[in-house]
Amino acid sequence: MNKRNKCPDRRRKALRRCALLAAILLFLSVTRLYTPLPGMAIAEAADVCDVENPEVVDWFYDGTLPITRFSLHALVDGERSMMLTAVSFNPLAGGWYYRAFSEAEAWDGSGLYAGVYQHGQDDKAVGYLFGRIDDPEIVTVELTETVQAVLAPESGLHPDDEVTLPVTLKDVPIFERSGTSYLLTEIELREQSYFTRGFQLTGYDKDGNAVATIEPHWRYWHT
Amino acid sequence: MTRQTYTQQVLSCLRRLTEAERSAVQAELEAHMEDHMLALMDLGYEEELAEERMLQHMGDPAEVGRELDRQYSTFWLVVSRAATVCLALLAALALTGTFNTYYLFNSIRARVAPWSDIQQEWEEAVNQQLDIRQPVGSDILRILGSGTKIEEDEAVAVVVYCQYDQSPFGLVSDRNIGWLDCRGEEAIGGGGGHSTSAAAYSRRELVVQAGDPYVTAVWERYGERVELQVPLEWEDAYE
Numbered sequence: 001m002n003k004r005n006k007c008p009d010r011r012r013k014a015l016r017r018c019a020l021l022a023a024i025l026l027f028l029s030v031t032r033l034y035t036p037l038p039g040m041a042i043a044e045a046a047d048v049c050d051v052e053n054p055e056v057v058d059w060f061y062d063g064t065l066p067i068t069r070f071s072l073h074a075l076v077d078g079e080r081s082m083m084l085t086a087v088s089f090n091p092l093a094g095g096w097y098y099r100a101f102s103e104a105e106a107w108d109g110s111g112l113y114a115g116v117y118q119h120g121q122d123d124k125a126v127g128y129l130f131g132r133i134d135d136p137e138i139v140t141v142e143l144t145e146t147v148q149a150v151l152a153p154e155s156g157l158h159p160d161d162e163v164t165l166p167v168t169l170k171d172v173p174i175f176e177r178s179g180t181s182y183l184l185t186e187i188e189l190r191e192q193s194y195f196t197r198g199f200q201l202t203g204y205d206k207d208g209n210a211v212a213t214i215e216p217h218w219r220y221w222h223t
Numbered sequence: 224m225t226r227q228t229y230t231q232q233v234l235s236c237l238r239r240l241t242e243a244e245r246s247a248v249q250a251e252l253e254a255h256m257e258d259h260m261l262a263l264m265d266l267g268y269e270e271e272l273a274e275e276r277m278l279q280h281m282g283d284p285a286e287v288g289r290e291l292d293r294q295y296s297t298f299w300l301v302v303s304r305a306a307t308v309c310l311a312l313l314a315a316l317a318l319t320g321t322f323n324t325y326y327l328f329n330s331i332r333a334r335v336a337p338w339s340d341i342q343q344e345w346e347e348a349v350n351q352q353l354d355i356r357q358p359v360g361s362d363i364l365r366i367l368g369s370g371t372k373i374e375e376d377e378a379v380a381v382v383v384y385c386q387y388d389q390s391p392f393g394l395v396s397d398r399n400i401g402w403l404d405c406r407g408e409e410a411i412g413g414g415g416g417h418s419t420s421a422a423a424y425s426r427r428e429l430v431v432q433a434g435d436p437y438v439t440a441v442w443e444r445y446g447e448r449v450e451l452q453v454p455l456e457w458e459d460a461y462e
Contacts, residue, residue, distance in 0.1 A: 009247070010295050010299045011296065014299040014303035014306065017307060018302065018306045021306050024310070030392065033322040034313075034316070034321070035323075044394055047393050047394040048396055052361075081445070092316070092321050105445065107446060
């Protein structure tokens with residue numbers, strides 16, 4: 001028998017099936033009929049938030065809430081805004097999908113951009129401060145929260161008045177990635193977060209002088 | 224040795240092949256041997272001699288079998304079967320309605336037949352149907368109609384509109400639209416809406432002054448501002 005090496009059927013069959021599988025997955029991904037990868041869910045969240053050209057800066061896992069036990073969290077930077085989002089996977093519900101997000105605009109040249117992400121389920125809740133620091137003078141930040149004075153009876157104010165209280169950051173918030181300084185840290189939430197009226201973030205230089213103060217956009221999700 | 228014996232000796236060396244592959248190899252081997260024999264018989268050989276010469280030319284059956292077996296890599300069998308399992312899984316997911324066809328359907332419906340997804344009372348509140356489209360960020364704002372009414376001496380403008388992503392496969396952003404009256408002041412009012420991730424429908428009722436020729440939709444993002452005038456018709460204002 002001629003022993004010349006012709007391309008075996010087995011390899012051809014395998015390559016044809018892989019090509020068909022790849023073509024179908026590409027079609028499903030482009031049309032978003034099925035999102036087999038977490039990055040696609042992030043792209044969807046970015047579409048909803050208007051985050052242009054999103055790029056994931058950092059991934060992390062936080063399974064505090066039952067609903068996010070099988071989720072991934074991602075800090076995402078875009079052209080003029082950024083976001084923190086949680087994405088989950090359900091093979092019977094279209095693949096990966098976004099579950100929660102909070103966005104922060106980052107276009108006005110102020111040098112300090114931030115958002116607050118809060119997600120609660122039953123009696124549990126998690127909160128994160130995230131953002132970007134473009135001003136090289138800023139080396140530390142401080143987060144405060146405006147709440148109804150009912151949460152601070154020692155202030156002596158009427159319960160409907162507002163008072164500003166400090167927010168504890170659980171980690172060192174600033175880290176560098178690809179030459180850019182980002183903010184990401186879990187924050188300590190109050191039990192009665194529905195009295196929150198807003199946040200303020202102040203950036204300080206190495207001498208402790210306040211360089212910039214902003215009001216981060218915040219979003220609370222309740223599942 | 225006969226052709227049948229030769230074939231069986233070759234097949235006995237094929238350890239990596241599946242049943243279907245073994246059958247295919249057997250058929251190809253037998254066809255090849257028959258073609259060779261017929262060619263020899265055309266040259267005048269007797270059948271027995273042709274078979275003998277053909278088998279000599281084929282070579283050692285064990286070596287032929289081992290060479291064939293080497294060409295069937297286990298790796299490609301595993302890849303092929305894994306791809307088959309994935310394809311079967313995708314087919315099962317398609318049959319169970321797992322794919323997000325709902326979003327695509329709603330996106331297309333907002334483009335082609337938006338009024339089919341709007342409740343009747345909204346349609347009745349409109350006294351002029353419009354089709355004004357304006358890109359806002361990555362979305363399209365589409366004004367479907369406006370209406371006017373006088374309620375307890377208060378003039379109200381009603382605007383029905385929808386938003387969807389510029390791409391039929393995209394999701395609508397959750398950016399709100401603001402409203403101004405024709406004097407540039409914020410128009411106060413209420414309304415309602417419903418949405419999927421693919422399209423959002425809204426109805427706004429804005430307090431204006433009777434006779435105002437238009438209200439203005441305002442969209443702002445990243446320092447960019449888009450304004451769109453929505454004409455109002457007062458001749459058929461509801462009372």
